[in-house]
Amino acid sequence: MPENAMKYIIVLLFTIGTCYCAIDFNERPRNFSIELLHYTQLQTDGHVVISPYGIWTLMTGVALGATGNSYNQLANAFILPKNRGKLIKGYRELASTVLDTKTNSVTLTSRNFVFLDNNFNVYPEFKRTLQNDFDAAVKVLDFQDPNSARIANTYIEKSGGRVSNVLRSDDFSEARMLLTNVISFKGLWQTPFNKSETVTEPFYNEEKTVIGSVNMMFQKGQFPYSNIRELESFVLELPYGDDGKYSMIFILPHPNRKVNDIYKNFLKVSLKDVFRKLQSDIDEFGFDEIDVKIPRFHITTNVVLNKPLNDMGVYDIFQPNLATFQRVTSEDIFVSAIVHKADIEVTETGTIASAVSTAYLADRISSPSFYANRPFVYFVIEKTTTTVIFGGIYSKPTVY
Structure with missing residues (x-):
């Protein structure tokens, strides 16, 4: 893989502890959810859990840096507005509503993290957009340092990610930038099972x-x-x-x-x-x-989403000779993989x-x-x- 490859890793964890006895913008996660679940289950023998909202959140972050056909394909698949200002406004309004739990029975957190290689030149405006509009925590690391994964995971935990061991050393080996969304949900049934x-x-x-x-x-x-x-x-x-x-x-x-x-x-x-x-x-x-x-059950899914997104019409961002991220950097970069990890547990007291x-x-x-x-x-x-x-x-x- 070329040294200048960009690798986006999506890590989405859904946990419920067993001890816990253009379109209207919010249309998108709903419809996208069904479509993505359909194409993802084809890659997982039909037994699967995913977080459509977490994936949508991350792909919105990818869209903020994409241009040309790379953006157009994302916009068509996710029905994102063409206007950048409307994209940011819609994202923030939806996130504020979805994540506002208002009850002690539900805990829901979604955090965005961006890790940049220390020799990767990102436009300052894009970095500000990630921090101010996408609510991302941005950290610069030496991706060649074998301790980079440990440092990143510690940063995620201390920043309220609520999940441990999100990233691995292999994730950094050929990447220039990592975008990660970590989402967790805990819910107690209104009427628990006995x-x-x-x-x-x-x-x-x-x-x-x-x-x-x-x-x-x-x-x-x-x-x-x-x-x-x-x-x-x-x-x-x-x-x-x-x-x-x-x-x-x-x-x-x-x-x-x-x-x-x-x-x-x-x-x-x-x-x-x-x-x-x-x-x-x-x-x-x-x-x-x-x-x-x-059934009381526990499902874990670890799937590469490149093929499901291909099925939804998203191609160019994965191709070194076609991807355009001119809002991010002057370098030639592309998305090498989108990896989705999700976990769900269902018990008598919870979800x-x-x-x-x-x-x-x-x-x-x-x-x-x-x-x-x-x-x-x-x-x-x-x-x-x-x-x-x-x-x-x-x-x-x-x-x-």
């Missing part, structure tokens, strides 16, 4: 064959629930805390439908439509007592869920059951902007 109700049960694939076992959490309660025919799915919402700002939704395909099928349906049904349907069912039918079963339901397609006729004993999609969402903070697919059972 651990004594958790039992081991079978988990099925989409062909209705038993493929393993899970520790299945259970509770009966009143939760937003809908059969959304346009999505060909049953949808359940479980809130965090008491203010309703953050929640997790679980999307379970109808019998004989598959997870991949519902992605096509999101072309005609938005996440805002999903929440509108949940609310309209509450207004019309009130809350039903729902039997909810969700995530699943989906499975009755075999019939009744809307709200009888008391429903939501049994997540086959593959399902999940999203952790900030509801006022419909921003997906974390999302994924559960399809490979383990007893956790």
